[in-house]
Amino acid sequence: MQELIKASTAADGVLLLTLNRPEKRNALNNATLQCLCELLEEAEHNAQVKAVVLTGNAQCFAAGADLSELAAMDAVSLQLDIRPKLWQKIDAFSKPLISAVNGYALGAGFELVLHSDMVICGENARFALPEIGLGMLPGAGGTQRLARLVGQQLTMRWAMTGEMISAKQAEQHGICSQVVPTELTVEYAVQLAAKIAKQAPLAIRVIKQSIKSIHETTLSQGLKFERQNFVWLAATKDRNEGINAF
Incomplete structure (x- = not known):
């Protein structure tokens, strides 16, 4: 069975979680979100873990929800879907969660980034809320979290157009704290996490x-x-x- 998320110790006190569905551009299906919740719960109760870094690969952080999974669900199934509870569990994680973003973070992938406490972007990072192209709106906090972060004007524009947001724009508007060379994104994020892990x-x-x-x-x-x-x-x-x- 494929390891949906790879877990490793990146530095003293730092757990590195790497989304691992490259053939699906790290699309976030329920199984992946469930796996993430389980790993975060383990980290929550592991005193050796002080901070967590979450990343994808060099081309894609996460391209959104798994549309093939969503397409198979009717209105009743969506209403009963476990996803909202999984997002709540991610939000409830009490230790620092840092996203290291390279490539595309779209839709649910962008929303996962918005659940993070800090974000380090590679120069090739791109964000968007493309749900409007499907006649939908973001369903995991995209409108609410982003508006609280960058304000109503930009959120309206980005949610209603699906426009791509560059790494530079993300830094300018507070979506990420730093833009670094793409090949060093995870390294910088781990260094930040290690610095935090040394604190009380x-x-x-x-x-x-x-x-x-x-x-x-x-x-x-x-x-x-x-x-x-x-x-x-x-x-x-x-x-x-x-x-x-x-």
């Missing part, structure tokens, strides 16, 4: 929670949450060790 894990976890909550809370609620965690972390062993080592 409890602080990393609450930083992620705090930043992810900004679209769910008011500013005053967010500041209260931040302060509560600041006080809580001040009493932890990690904080005391950090101060003593400074």
Whole structure:
């Protein structure tokens, strides 16, 4: 049976997950998403894993959902589909998730990137929401997550036209934090993950929670949450060790 996602240790504390359906351009069928959820759950409970890097191959991160699988589903099947729960599991992963994107990240592939905490792009990275060409709209948070990231104007344009977004545009609009030579994308992402893996894990976890909550809370609620965690972390062993080592 084909290994849908290859898992390996890329650096101390860093798990590298590589989408492995090259013949399907890494199309995200339910089995692949289920595999990703299982690997992330294992990483969640593995104290040796501090951060995860997710990537595809040099030509394609993920070309979208598996259309052959979706074509076989009627309206009732779509309503009962497990995919929304799988996306929720990915979103609930508490450790840093970094996407290393080369080539195409389209549709569900782009939405998978939007579930990441940080994104490193190769120069050949291309993003798009092409669902409009099928008379559809993104179904895994494409409109909601992207609008919260880049604003309504650009999201309207990209979702309604299916226009391709270059790596340079992605960096300009905050979809990725850095554009690097294509052949070095994974290396840069692993280096970033390794840097994070050296930090206090409890602080990393609450930083992620705090930043992810900004679209769910008011500013005053967010500041209260931040302060509560600041006080809580001040009493932890990690904080005391950090101060003593400074």
